[in-house]
Amino acid sequence: MDDWRERIRSYYRGETHCHAGASRLYSSMLGKTSPEGTHPLQVLAKYFQLLGMEFMAVTEHASDPGNPEVLHENSPIFKAIFRQKEVIEKMNSRSASGFRIFAGIETSIFFNTDDKPALDVPDRVLASLDYVIASRHKIKDKGRPSRIGKSLCYAASNPYVHALGHPSRHIEFYRHDWRFFKKFWPSGDRRAQYLERLEAAGDEESMRKIIGKTEASSDDLLILLDMRYEFDRLRERYWEEWEKIFRRLEETGRVFEVNLNSFEPKGEFHLDLLTLASRFDLKYSISFDFHTLGQMSGWSAKRLTARDFGVRLPSHRELPLRKLLDLIDLFEKLEISPDRVINSSLERFRYHIKNLRP
Numbered sequence: 001m002d003d004w005r006e007r008i009r010s011y012y013r014g015e016t017h018c019h020a021g022a023s024r025l026y027s028s029m030l031g032k033t034s035p036e037g038t039h040p041l042q043v044l045a046k047y048f049q050l051l052g053m054e055f056m057a058v059t060e061h062a063s064d065p066g067n068p069e070v071l072h073e074n075s076p077i078f079k080a081i082f083r084q085k086e087v088i089e090k091m092n093s094r095s096a097s098g099f100r101i102f103a104g105i106e107t108s109i110f111f112n113t114d115d116k117p118a119l120d121v122p123d124r125v126l127a128s129l130d131y132v133i134a135s136r137h138k139i140k141d142k143g144r145p146s147r148i149g150k151s152l153c154y155a156a157s158n159p160y161v162h163a164l165g166h167p168s169r170h171i172e173f174y175r176h177d178w179r180f181f182k183k184f185w186p187s188g189d190r191r192a193q194y195l196e197r198l199e200a201a202g203d204e205e206s207m208r209k210i211i212g213k214t215e216a217s218s219d220d221l222l223i224l225l226d227m228r229y230e231f232d233r234l235r236e237r238y239w240e241e242w243e244k245i246f247r248r249l250e251e252t253g254r255v256f257e258v259n260l261n262s263f264e265p266k267g268e269f270h271l272d273l274l275t276l277a278s279r280f281d282l283k284y285s286i287s288f289d290f291h292t293l294g295q296m297s298g299w300s301a302k303r304l305t306a307r308d309f310g311v312r313l314p315s316h317r318e319l320p321l322r323k324l325l326d327l328i329d330l331f332e333k334l335e336i337s338p339d340r341v342i343n344s345s346l347e348r349f350r351y352h353i354k355n356l357r358p
Contacts, residue, residue, distance in 0.1 A: 004325060011328050014055035014343045017106070017133060017165060017259065017287035020044055020084070041087060041101070044290070049099050054346040057102040057131040058088070059165075065137035068108035068120040078125050081105060085129070100346060102353070104131035106165055109151045110138070117154035119161075126160035131353055133257065134158065135165030144184065145234070149241035156245070156254045159358040163255035163285055163342075167245070169262040172269045173238045176211040181231050191230070194223055242273065246280040253357045255342055256282050258327060261289035265326035278334040283352065284341045286327065288320060 020041045039047075041058065048056045062077055063069050071077060085103035092100055107121040119126075119134060126132050134155035148171055155161055173180045182199075185192035198206050208214040210227045218225075249256055256277060264270050331341075338344040342352040 007328055008324060009052070010338045011331065011341050011344050012286050012324065013345050014053050014057070014349055015048055015287060015290060016057045016131065016163070016285045016343045016349070017059050017257065018044060018056055018290035019060060019106075020058050041084065042091075045091065045099065045101055049097060053099070055100040055102065055343075055349060057104045057349075058084070059104040059106040059131065059133050060084070061106055061108070063108060063120040065106075065108050065135075068110040068137065070112070070118060070120055070122070073122045073125050078121075081125075082128070102130040102349075104129050104133065106133045106135055107161070109134050109136045109155050111147070111151070117151045119155065119158065123158070123160055126158070131163075132161050133163050133165040134161045136167070136169070136171075145237040145241040148238075149244045152245045153248045156248045156252050159356075161254060162353060162356060163257050164245075164249070165257050165287075166259035166262050166289065167256065168270070168273055169259065173235065174269050175235075175272070176208075176213045178207060178211050181211060181234060184234060191223075191227060194227065239276065242276060246277055246282060249282050250280045253283065255285050255352070257285045257287055259287050259289050260320060260323045260327065261287075263323075263327070265323060265330045271330070274330060274334060274336075278336055282340065284331075284336065285343050286324070286341060287343075 020039065044056065044058070060081055062075075062081075063071055081103070088101045088103045105121060105126065107119045107126065110118060110120065112118045136151055152164055152167055155164060182192070182195050185195065195210075198210075205214065206220075206224055209216040209220065209224060210231055212228070212231065216225055216228050246256075248254075258274070265274075331337075339348070342349050
């Protein structure tokens with residue numbers, strides 16, 4: 001399929017992750033400003049229709065994503081979200097084009113005071129909405145593999161969660177990732193101190209041996225050989241956790257969201273991650289995680305407007321169009337077909353949200 005418009009429409013016909021005004025409510029209650037949801041619902045709906053979309057899911061934040069807490073089901077935030085749901089229902093009933101809006105929420109995954117994973121939205125609220133994304137935003141020791149797996153598997157097991165939102169954001173571990181390895185060790189640990197000394201001394205040769213860019217030898221210091229072993233073991237544990245996560249998604253039928261606000265289809269880590277995911281029978285969604293329509297600027301080098309979408313062929317791939325087409329290239333390479341992407345059609349999205357397994 002050579003036509004870029006048809007390639008896009010085969011995989012992406014609705015946006016499953018966007019924010020309207022209700023996402024700012026928690027911050028405003030605390031007297032803070034928020035970059036979330038800068039456009040009203042009606043503007044978002046009109047814009048997505050101009051882009052040629054068939055539907056959108058409005059997934060509002062509840063508590064502050066950077067400092068989540070469990071909110072009571074009578075919170076003013078949920079009252080606002082339910083009022084918005086009523087507006088959505090009226091808009092859908094009046095839609096002459098067939099464009100549909102789904103009322104949803106992006107619940108934050110975090111560890112509570114008992115160090116157990118939790119969601120900031122009660123189940124009774126989740127059960128009342130059309131579409132639920134569960135996302136990690138800020139978690140203490142978020143780089144520890146066991147906490148990655150524990151938190152995401154917990155969310156994927158919730159009976160009212162449809163998808164894991166940007167599951168890999170902030171926890172990417174590249175093949176030779178000094179930074180991820182270094183921050184894994186708590187401050188004060190002798191191994192952390194050793195790594196800090198290597199950095200301070202500019203000992204790049206030793207650093208490269210530790211992260212596998214250069215082969216270590218028996219002549220190297222014992223602590224260097226030990227750290228090389230620890231690096232390899234950490235990477236093994238990291239990818240073992242992702243296998244657990246993908247297995248849980250496969251078992252529960254929950255969706256793995258490919259969030260193009262943070263996912264780099266040509267990036268080394270994301271290539272490794274999606275290659276592993278493709279070995280499981282998973283469902284996917286493709287999203288841009290809209291907080292502002294400014295994210296859509298640059299559909300091509302000619303700066304196509306919404307009305308140009310589907311009319312002119314871009315001269316070359318620019319963000320965000322480039323990332324979307326690059327992702328489709330990768331999906332096709334990994335044999336991830338459109339029927340496994342829940343927002344490749346309105347019918348497929350409706351089927352998924354109506355047939356969520358408990």
